[in-house]
Amino acid sequence: MAKEKLLMTPGPTMIPSSVLEIMSRQIIHHRTAAFEATYKGVEEDLKLLYQTKNMVLMFASSGTGAMESAVANLFCPGDKVLVVSIGSFGERFGEICKVYGLDVVKLSYEWGEAADVNQIKDILDNDIKKEIRAIFITHNETSTGVTNDIEAVGKLTKGTDRLLIIDAISSMGGLELKTDEWGLDVVVTGSQKGLMCPPGLAYASVSDKAWAACERSTLPKFYFDYKKFKKGFLGQGQNPPFTPAVSLILGQAEALRIMKEEGFQNVYDRHRKLALATQAGVMAMGLELFATKEISSFIITAVKAPEGIEIGKVIKTMNQKYDIIVAGGQKHLKGKIFRIGHCGYVDRFDLMRGFSALELALSENGYKVEPGVGIAAVQKSLAE
């Protein structure tokens, strides 16, 4: 017997059964009052989650589509922007900006580090002509398990002419983000991580400052055109300009209902506690965190592969023998780290299952570990 796979990955994450059930109902038409009410409800709930009064646009796409939307909608060719990169997804923002012909100032960090806000400040301060129109930065870098201090970056741009664009694809729903208070102009995320839905939906909040930038922008866009979403279908508002991913929207409505029922603050607390327990568990097993504890993500924990152990085999054992999926490292980190996701629909007992399997898989692949030492540390941490 094999149980269904437990995904402890950076996404997709596990889906609550009531969400799955709703998506299994017969399809409904999107140009109807019933669907429009649900659609509007999802946007309202997303605004609560985002802590914003801004519109939150909903695209049928994965998160990268929403990242691209922020570039295509707000800028003109040759615009200078600052892209802060601490890993794979920061790199992606930079690539998109280059594809669209922006003049990219890149501030890159070693993978495993967080952005130094003072360095960002210095770059802005030295930009005397105020040519830098925007900062692009990742909230939670899933490739390295590191979280950036977005509140601090917000202080540099709030109330200025500069835009702040946040990739919150893996953080939204797991880490608190105060969109309006921190002055975040565009915040993009996706359905398949903290938002407990299948992949296929992406969201973008748009501030007044960002809407003004849309008016100036000359870059081509159509499917992701913010102004089309503001206008709505046939200019009547309410409804998206293009056929939405109906079943996923209905699932998202239910997932947001579950999150509201728990309370967003409780959701964040749960993520924090699970992350600290994961850190305690891996350290008790003699493993090392990839990033320092201070910047380690509450969404996903990156762990150094122990010396002499083929971590790819450990990951394979966990999947094939124990039906638990954790992620390896990407690009130059392949073979050097593994990543345990604890994001979205995850509770303490999922961690127990995960750590039980991790102990077994490590042990079976040559790493000496006392049975139970990881799990016990997780249990202990959660009791604190």
Next chain:
Amino acid sequence: MAKEKLLMTPGPTMIPSSVLEIMSRQIIHHRTAAFEATYKGVEEDLKLLYQTKNMVLMFASSGTGAMESAVANLFCPGDKVLVVSIGSFGERFGEICKVYGLDVVKLSYEWGEAADVNQIKDILDNDIKKEIRAIFITHNETSTGVTNDIEAVGKLTKGTDRLLIIDAISSMGGLELKTDEWGLDVVVTGSQKGLMCPPGLAYASVSDKAWAACERSTLPKFYFDYKKFKKGFLGQGQNPPFTPAVSLILGQAEALRIMKEEGFQNVYDRHRKLALATQAGVMAMGLELFATKEISSFIITAVKAPEGIEIGKVIKTMNQKYDIIVAGGQKHLKGKIFRIGHCGYVDRFDLMRGFSALELALSENGYKVEPGVGIAAVQKSLAE
């Protein structure tokens, strides 16, 4: 008691229950052998359906995203293209081309007419310098219920340097399209019409000639970048570059299995018979087809609103009282036509239900119709 709504709309269309069931299973991870096999299988089945050896790229988006992809991937600013428009979706192709700075030659027809292939030929013949690089044309125009003769258009471009780009969003799976034999360079479609899935997936086949155009193209694109899909995730092929809409792909695999089981030719025959029966039914009720019979679509039948009858009220009665959704007219056709979809997961008994409701709703809104006359004509037509 209200039964679940029967969608007789141009999309979304009804979903088979086995497709719904598969989408209700717990999510699986997309970077796994199990998902990759399904993903590859969907592409292979799409190739059979498309009748092509070309790659068929799969996007998490609605059909408009795939339409945009054809513009952004194949052209440079200022390129001259011919856009043939017979309705709302032909207009959309033109708008996208303009947004991307193409030099658009527009050949427009009255809504309700089909494109005249001789006029297309004349335009190409008069383009002595061969500046026109491509033709954009809609296969089945859902806004008017008219089908264009794509085979004939293909004869004008096959074996030449010109590209032929087809919007087959509403036709694929309902009307036969011989992608390779007819020389179609990019054919875009979506999951939510003939393909019997929820909205959220879009597809594009890409010919060798189109791949060559990609190499030349300088327009910006990222999320829909064909070359990224050819390369695959981290350059390893097989898997999409960005997180796919996992649950929808699994649903699409099952829907394609059902279509193959019926046999694609039988699927097309069913659509044709249902369309002819629909035409017979409305005419027996004294209603008029919007387009001439020769060009009337086998996917969706557009019918003129009878004089003196508020067709919006008829549509509302069908929805609210009889739980059957048909579509009204778009833009200047609003109030002047209604459209009965018979696309995808539809059989003769759905038509019976639909015509029964249509007779009732028309009658209740002031149109005199002998009870049973429409249904009997449908039944008779299907018996032929």
